[in-house]
Amino acid sequence: MRKYIGRITSGLLTGIFLSFAMTGTASAADPKPATETTKAANAAVLDQLPFDNMDDFEDAARGFIAPLPNNGVITGKDGTPIWDLSAYQFAKDKEAPATVNPSLWRQLQLMLQGGLFEVTPKIYQVRSADLSVITFIEGDEGITIVDPLISAETAKLSLDLYRQHRGNKPVVGVIYTHSHVDHFGGIRGVVDEADVKAGKVHIIAPEGFTEEAISENVFAGNAMSRRATYMYGNLLEKGPQAGLGTGLGLGTSSGEVTLIEPTDIIMKTGQTFELDGLTYQFLMAPGSEAPSEMHFYIKELKALCTAENATHTLHNLYTLRGAKVRNARAWAGYLQQTLEIWGGEAEVLFAPHHWPVWGKEDIVERLKKQRDIMKYLNDQTLRLANMGYNMEEAAEMIKIPDELATYWAARGYYGSVKHDIKAVWNFYLGYFDGNPSRLDALPPADAGPKFVEYMGGADAVIEKAKADFDEGNYRWVAQVLDKVVMAEPDNQDAKNLLADALEQMGYQAESGPWRNFYLSGAKELRDGIVEAAAPDTASPDVIKSMPLTMFLDFLAVHVNGDRAAGKQIFMNFAMTDTKESYGVALENGVLNYYTSTFDNANVSLSVARSDFNDVMLGQTTLKDQVDSGKASLEGDAAAFDEFRSTLDTFEFWWPIVTPKEAM
Template structure:
């Protein structure tokens, strides 16, 4: 979302919500917030520790091991991954000395075949989304936590699970502690929740954030089934939890507060999904819906639904593509002109490249940064008018518009792309 003080909002949100905190939220249940990009939970048993997620790097995993030993004097005997994202399992290598069982679930739906052919573009877009080459000052935050350790030269140390479950629910007793693990697809296909009935503690992984989540990730990827995510939230709310521990935000305490918070989170998703589908059914395009549809104030003003990570309009476009595909129903768009031909004709219609340049520079001066970006793209798509000046003007507009972006992901993408354009211009 673009707003006048977007960068300040993001900075304030980060400073308030991700201070390092180690707390015993229930007897023998410890919650580690802000020590890594993701959170960790450790539970004391008669003979050792059950660890939920391991932070994002080896170095942070080693720090977590020290925290566990300092508070309990025990070793990690069991590790449970809430899902397979690297920021939750990258510290696992720090715990190998105690030879723990490492538990995970197999993804519910397989990745699209041949998806590995996209590894280069997804790596590039992932770097842009997460701002991996930006300084801390440029990046501000990663929206859902402190920056990943790899941005400071640390390394990931993922360890493959030793136990992989394919069923939807697994109930076990681990060293005297009852544990129920339930498959709950949402942010990830292999996402699970972990319920400790004796403690009334529920670990929900990334199915709840303290801000608007990536219902669509701009780095690219398969559709995250929002209807299924809603079902997963309903399942979480059906448990009599007194403490909800998320993979990226502060604990939610008290059964009624958990139901209220998750209920609002869930209902916001449903509002977007239903209204997007209704608009699609009425013949509206993805761009129409993205410009018209927003969360009502009762959801948009909640601190845990602010767009500091994902974005409502990105979500709407993802829903449109998932349900109706790329075609917006307008036959004009069945066989559009190529970008190069279109830009030449539009440039001519505007009175020539000089007029486009003049308008683009004026847009920059008047802080109409999105309009400037679109005019730069018109020039850059036309081989006859493309030049280094257009690259630099677009880079400047990207850097300016980034200051309006409330989403860490959007901010990073603007700044990373601007850096790429400046490097491209240097190389000629």
Template sequence: MRIKPLTVGISLALLGSISCTPTFAAGGGGSAVTDPAAMAGKHFDPKGKQPSQYTVEMQNAQRKSLPFEDQRDFEESKKGFIAAPSYRLIRNDQGDIVWNIGSYDYLSQGKDYNSIHPSLQRQAQLNMAYGLYEVVPGKIYQIRGFDLANMTLIKGDTGWILFDVLTAKETARAALDFANEQLGKRPVVAVVLSHSHADHFGGIRGVVDEADVKSGKVQVLAPEGFMEHAVSENMYAGNAMTRRMQLTYGTLLPRNPFGHVDQAIGKNVASGEVGLLEPTRTISKDIEEITIDGVQMVFQNTPGTEAPAEMNTYFPQFRAFWAAENVTGTVHNIYTLRGALVRDALLWSKNINNALYMFGDKTDVMFASHNWPRWGNERVKEVLQTQRDIYANLNNDVLHHANNGVTINEIHNVYKPPQSLQSNWAAHSYHGSEEHNSRAVLNRYLGYWDANPATLTPLSPRDSAPLYVEMMGGSKKIIAKGRELHKQGKYLEAVEILNKLTLAEPTNTAAKDLLADVYEQLGYQKESVALRNSFLASAYELRHGIPEGASPKTGSPDMVRAISTELMLDYLGVAMNSQKAAGMKFKINLLTPDNGEKYVLEMSNSTLTNIKGFTAPDADLTVTANRADLEMIMTGQATFESLAKAGKVKLSGNQAVLAQLMSTQEKFDPRFEILPGTKKR
């Protein structure tokens, strides 16, 4: 939900220079800065401010109004605890830290921080669980606190069946080693990957050997569409998503009461090596029953919910229900602010309802890939009903308001869940938020336009801002009014005018610092980590510019291999500057004999298209290269020139069109400016 996000950097001289950056759909901040001052409760930023009296008053009001007397989550989060490791750090083979649960120890001091929404602080404390837990006596166990997600271990007749294997090889390996140390060593006989987000499959090479998977010794199961979505969901806009993620997931915020406190569904994402192995078995039916190593499993496919490919699992022998990331006791993202297709809140609710009616009466414990289990049949059904109702209410009530004329630019100030749901912790928006999720629902059905012609073809913000500044009397008057609004605790009103000023005058340090002060107070007040991080990270950038270390790292060979050739060629069209392609017209045949694929890549009308399964008889150039050799280029292990010299790449026709194509390709800046005046020149 990471300074070093999962990325796949491709330098494909054959067809241009590609830089694609698939990012995690559910996390971020694996290498966020550890701040020694956090334990003393000190601000990490010399320009940072303490919570204002209005923020303190709001936090105190929340402490009085929220159901803090309900301690069931704390009891359940501790239940089944077996042991915790003696270490707090997990390192890779080179000695680099990939995980540090200790960087959040400031949350375990029993202090109330006015710089953190009380409800969010409660969630952050619950997510401090670290170690091995028993879910079903002698049969189901979980490792929590080793990564954003949990690793679940099911005890079969001869070995372990693992459900979700964390983000990184290093944390997954440490988790399995610790479980074996505590419970007795057992071989892994199967791995179940609940869905297509990397914090659930990336650690697979830390728990199984690829040769064992290929030989059939270890099964890997995943829902239909898993491989496609594991690499494609964020491919086309990957660079933009990675940059936006640095704000929304607080990947560059220090872990501090004034900075990063939690990721809502876990502490954070590990920053180790991400792997991916192709499943040996795909679950394609709505309901599919399988027995592996003596363990009966009933899979419920739930595509289009939290992930495009996702599935729940029921264990009839243990009266246990695995809710994947569909039911985690927090309201998730309908729209992920880093960027993604809008999800379907109603479909999500219906899939939870299906689980409730199919498995609810037969379940004594519900556990998931994040957070902690819920025990007892009534408790399980309560949480399922709550989560079902909050997603349905979000969908239905937003559309009710829309049908009464409320627009996408108003709905976030209108929609509120009913009080009965506000009083239930499982309906709180720690990962998503009521504000951005309500706008997402309306956008899904009606789109971004509010039906006012004034907003149909608006000026770009940086073009309209100078007009506003002029009409408001200039920067001095705006800053004076901004300070007045800030002192009155009218933070959104202050944002409205200060944002215009910073857009019009991006070098105005006083304006940017004042806007940062306003953003900071808004961040302190937010229950949702997505909103908190967005405001606080933006405040930091306004004060200091885009932090160093924001560039993405190269992804693993596994991820490169998983990218289809078609997806790779599609991306060339995205990376192409169409103005540079003006007047170009050519066709290139691409043949990859090792996998039998063939494509036509065609440039016309300053647009690059491709089609699979065809060759053009009038192609200007035919390129023949094994797909495996293209992967060598993509991962930087070889160059086009070296492979051509070795005879592994063959060119037939006019080679000049390659130079033409390459001249149109642009490498995206992973640190592009979002907030005015924050790019260090």
């Protein structure tokens, strides 16, 4: 998953130059029922897929030991729920309603049974206690934990549940399979950092882990995080006409996100690590589901973990919250390597999402099918691109062969065939499809009024769209009414009809994120921007681990080029405790830093990195640090104020389905 380093982008600069306040609004409009078109579309799915195959239900329940306590409600330090498995129980043992794609409903039902499970002797998992799955591997003296969830609270409860049934074994190791937050954020719930520093606990991660864990969502993080509120359904209630999870997991916990940096780095495929009587063999998989990722095999247990590269869903080659496009060809190649090295030897395949796969033949089939769905999307997209078809055309044309399309673990619960095809096209060819008419098209808010004018005005468009809605042409209704809303953002009739169309598209979606996006958009069109809980991962651990150079690069993103034009300001930044010093220059409208300081800087800042972290977290301001004597400014203080005046702040709750006001 990429998940995300979430709201770090807001918190980093709050203490320097902004006060971040959010206000809510509006009452919710009731969702509409499924139309006859939607009912028919969802009913057809029942005939297209092998719903009589119940193997996954047997596997998802296999090895069950104990449920999550308190009906799956986990609370934070202040008693506020940060995770609620019980909110999804409406789907248990019931047929899919007309407002849900039956395939997505089935996936939801498979994830409903949370608790402690035995995977195989010496390997145990706690599932459905967070978006991801935490694994406990028993060695000679203690346990090694794989991917400790998003939040310290959910990870701690999972460890407590394990120990309640397996004994109070010490934690001797932690493995981070990759650099997404749901695979490391709960680390302090299961490990004391003093034990790590004392050498009692090894933390093992792939090369590049710390940089990628922090950086992936820093530079565009505010935009990613806002879109993530749609992708993960943070704005939605849970129910048959609302949120149903993500397909990869039920949702994201909202507890304390933590990070302890690795002690042992895996650098190459074939590298081994002896830990607590077990031999771990590693395979590097960078640029697959995460920029830093790895598979591993436990020789003595014949147990294989392929991180997030072979779970019970077609995964994302592009995540809808926004991120760099992933490499389908490389992803398939890593699974091929895994097959060649451990295929036919592994007896259990487990992952940090969903339930395991048992048996050599089924494991080989899983690896082949996951390999081949990625390879098929890659190769067929390039075939059509080389024949002259553009990205949108390719996404409509490619059909998945039955041997993959009817394989449950290749269904698009988290990724989708269409947006993965577009990702492949974009990976190789970028955003432009070669048609010069589309090279410099007007932006939506400018094009909308012209479209509406050409179509005869908003009222005429709405009347025609109502007829198309009645005929079930929801994609067209959404496409054309988007123009009206961009032209007339206060036209509530247009927004309501667009919301109705998005809602029906959500009801039909097999992908959890697609459903969440459609229904979140409908909600915002009807109610306006209503603020809700959104994961906030700007935690002290993340800030502490962020290199100063990364922060300076991030600071540069905030420079308003228009306001900075014509200015030349040279500053020295010195961290008194870490002995880091950089020359920071604002010129030519951009901010750059140098590894040596300036002899004739306009202004010089000296502060301890530990105190500067408080500024980055928004817990204080730099001015307060100077006034209290914790920081010092030498030279022309007005020059620093002039620099600060060039910096923009980022609003979080910006509109997604209506136009944003021009600057």
